[in-house]
Amino acid sequence: MASIGEEQEIRGLFSELKLADEQTAPGFNTVWHRAQGRSLKPRRAFNLSFAVATGLLICALGTLALWSMRWQPAAPASASARLSAEAGSFAPESDKSPTVARASEPPQNRQPLVKNRLHRLVSPQHAPEIAGNQQLTKEAKAIASWQSPTSDLLSSPSDGLFKSLPQLNENANELKSFLPNRENDKEK
Amino acid sequence: MKTDGMQIAELKAELERLHSASFGWALSCCRRDQTEAEEVLQTVYVKILEGKARFGGESSLKTWLFAVIRKTAATEYRRRLLRSFRLTGDPEEMVERFAISESQSAGFERSELQGHFLIAMKTLPRRQREALHLVFYEDLSLREAADVMGVSIGSARQHYERGKKRLRESLATMELGYGINWGRAGNPRAV
Numbered sequence: 001m002a003s004i005g006e007e008q009e010i011r012g013l014f015s016e017l018k019l020a021d022e023q024t025a026p027g028f029n030t031v032w033h034r035a036q037g038r039s040l041k042p043r044r045a046f047n048l049s050f051a052v053a054t055g056l057l058i059c060a061l062g063t064l065a066l067w068s069m070r071w072q073p074a075a076p077a078s079a080s081a082r083l084s085a086e087a088g089s090f091a092p093e094s095d096k097s098p099t100v101a102r103a104s105e106p107p108q109n110r111q112p113l114v115k116n117r118l119h120r121l122v123s124p125q126h127a128p129e130i131a132g133n134q135q136l137t138k139e140a141k142a143i144a145s146w147q148s149p150t151s152d153l154l155s156s157p158s159d160g161l162f163k164s165l166p167q168l169n170e171n172a173n174e175l176k177s178f179l180p181n182r183e184n185d186k187e188k
Numbered sequence: 189m190k191t192d193g194m195q196i197a198e199l200k201a202e203l204e205r206l207h208s209a210s211f212g213w214a215l216s217c218c219r220r221d222q223t224e225a226e227e228v229l230q231t232v233y234v235k236i237l238e239g240k241a242r243f244g245g246e247s248s249l250k251t252w253l254f255a256v257i258r259k260t261a262a263t264e265y266r267r268r269l270l271r272s273f274r275l276t277g278d279p280e281e282m283v284e285r286f287a288i289s290e291s292q293s294a295g296f297e298r299s300e301l302q303g304h305f306l307i308a309m310k311t312l313p314r315r316q317r318e319a320l321h322l323v324f325y326e327d328l329s330l331r332e333a334a335d336v337m338g339v340s341i342g343s344a345r346q347h348y349e350r351g352k353k354r355l356r357e358s359l360a361t362m363e364l365g366y367g368i369n370w371g372r373a374g375n376p377r378a379v
Contacts, residue, residue: 006356007324013305014324020302021212026226028207032200035233 199236202249209326213254216321217261220306224268228261235260247335254322254336308358316351319344 203210210232214225232253235241241256243249309317315337322333334344 006352010320010352010355011324013302014321016302017305018212018325021215022208024222025208025211028204031207031226031230032203032233035230035237038230039234039237 196237199243203233203236203253206250206253209250210253210257212325213321214257214261216317216325217258218265219310224261224264228257228264231264232256232260248332250326251328251332251335254326255338258318258336258338304359304362308355308362311358312351312354315339315347316354319347320351320355323348 211225211229214228214232215222218224218228232241235256243252246252309320312320318337319330319333322328322336323330328336330344330348331341333348334341337344337347339347
């Protein structure tokens with residue numbers, strides 16, 4: 001019973017509040033027409049914050065792409081230097097690949113503009129790495145132009161004989177020309 | 189009935205019939221801020237006109253409309269709060285500002301009892317306030333209130349009971365003399 005009484009009291013307070021609200025409520029037609037006006041309005045073509053975020057993203061990607069493009073020449077140079085260092089000990093000078101040859105070229109031949117940009121972009125943290133790469137290039141160049149001092153001992157005047165073989169369809173007389181003519185030597 | 193182009197006139201008539209109750213509910217959802225409540229109601233009508241809010245007929249139109257109002261009010265509140273945070277940058281200052289706007293919008297011409305009642309209502313948690321409003325103000329059943337609030341009927345009942353208890357305690361604390369001895373009704377011998 002007590003709870004029912006309480007509920008009625010609360011209901012009374014709410015109905016009083018409802019009456020007060022009804023007096024201050026805006027007319028339906030006013031709100032409806034404003035809503036209609038809002039729904040008929042052409043929407044903004046783009047959201048401003050979305051546009052700003054997209055612009056920032058594009059700028060960041062562009063900067064990253066530019067930065068990576070400027071960094072690209074440094075990486076292949078060091079890689080080719082390493083390659084030439086490895087290949088230089090095995091390959092003769094005439095067999096040098098274009099990459100190796102380019103790596104062994106003096107640095108003055110490269111585009112100075114790119115070099116300058118690289119130097120500008122390189123931070124002090126990367127300076128030791130760059131110096132190391134240059135050292136590698138020098139070493140690769142030295143190794144690529146190296147020749148063995150005993151390579152002359154490996155060649156002889158009779159190299160032509162060892163490099164040619166008799167044919168199977170040759171007659172006996174022709175074959176004899178390959179053999180040492182000892183009898184003739186004895187007769188002589 | 190569905191919110192198709194053909195039936196918009198019929199829907200408009202229904203909305204007009206429910207307009208007063210809708211505004212009361214919007215007021216409750218907007219912490220009694222009349223301007224905000226009007227804006228929320230307008231946004232709800234825009235949603236209906238644009239077909240963003242569609243009545244599927246699963247519940248009564250009133251229940252559906254109130255659920256849309258509740259969601260829209262929550263969205264608008266978050267948006268306003270975010271915008272204000274961006275402008276001020278100080279959360280404490282923002283909360284104070286909101287409190288001031290709430291007290292200003294409470295209506296100066298209300299009776300002392302109504303003022304106390306409104307203050308007591310504001311001290312209630314949102315769910316409890318919603319449950320009491322839907323049952324006592326809008327004359328909805330607990331099941332309908334649960335549908336509007338988007339909770340189970342058991343949960344709605346719990347919010348309702350706790351809200352009643354807390355409202356009674358708040359009013360008793362304020363020592364209202366409305367011819368009611370809040371909290372003493374159960375014991376007539378209590379002084």
